[in-house]
Amino acid sequence: MRDDTRDFLDLFLNDIPLMDVRAPVEFHKGAFPHATNLALINDDERHQIGICYKQHGQQAAIDLGNQLVSGAEREARMQAWQAWWQANPHGYLYCFRGGLRSQTTQAWLREAGIDAPLVTGGYKAMRSFLLEQLEQCIATLPFEILCGRTGCAKTRVIESQPHAVDLEGLAHHRGSAFGRRPGGQPSQIDFENALAIALIKMRHQQYPWVLLEDESKLIGRCHLPFSLQDKIKSRPRIIINETLASRVEVTLEDYVAGPLEEYRQHFGDEEALQRLGEELLSAMDRIKRRLGGLRHQQLRQQLQEALAVQAINGETELHREWIHSLLADYYDPMYDYMLSKREGEVLFEGGRDEVSAFLNERTATS
16 A cells, blocks of 8 residues: 655656546646546535535535435546546545545545555645745756747747747747637646646756746736746847748748647638638737737738638738738837847857757757
């Protein structure tokens, strides 16, 4: 029989499977990357038990819980738990504080002959641990910041480097008004948890530097910790410089061609382009005030024409027109202003291939 655990570092460093027995509403507010929600009580049952607890006390609430989760309901949940443990024999279970719900689940599983150790302190203790570790990692890790105008393929470079943390990947967003992806973004809590775990793993590897992409305070609706925002502004920089023509091609791939495949996977071939087009037009509308009325109208019309042609024959050539204007007249001035506020020394500056070679050489000798 395995003991219960408080070794949170081991759980997160080694991606140990976790069975979360909190109600779905709790799980969706915040959870961990390798957790599966198999609740002891569902949202409605939790609500009923909570009222009972306030009005009649703990024992009455426990009795009601046993009444609600009995017979076929209990058997169905037991089967789900047993299947999970067969697939994850080295896992652990938890509830909010490591109290009655996880202990009840543990006891029921033991009756079925399954050793199911729990996480002492539950979700609350693990969340507190990650928040503390997040700030420690931000304070101590040797960050370097990858900068470059929109379309320089910074994210592609980040994805190719073992010393890097992909902030946009964790946020499931491409980092601009046009950066929304099908499937939506994680909750703020989920984003913070995933970021903390990624940084803990970087610290454990003892890399001489950790590469981050230059980001503003928000990636979509995911908010970077204030301490990390300060680090991004002040740490040493590596800058990618690419021609406008090259950046137009990358932007076309990253915001039209690539996303279309994602939309196909989510919505099927028939709806994919329509859904993508609606999102691109919506993104254009979100920056209307900054663009100004006339420029917004012109770019929106170019985008609509490009989408119409693409719907007829699949050609994407016309997209280059609005992308070119958007980069040159909107994103580049914003980037130049943002870069003027950065304080870190410049370690290297060059084209994307040169920057990749520079990083690869440093990695090989580190």
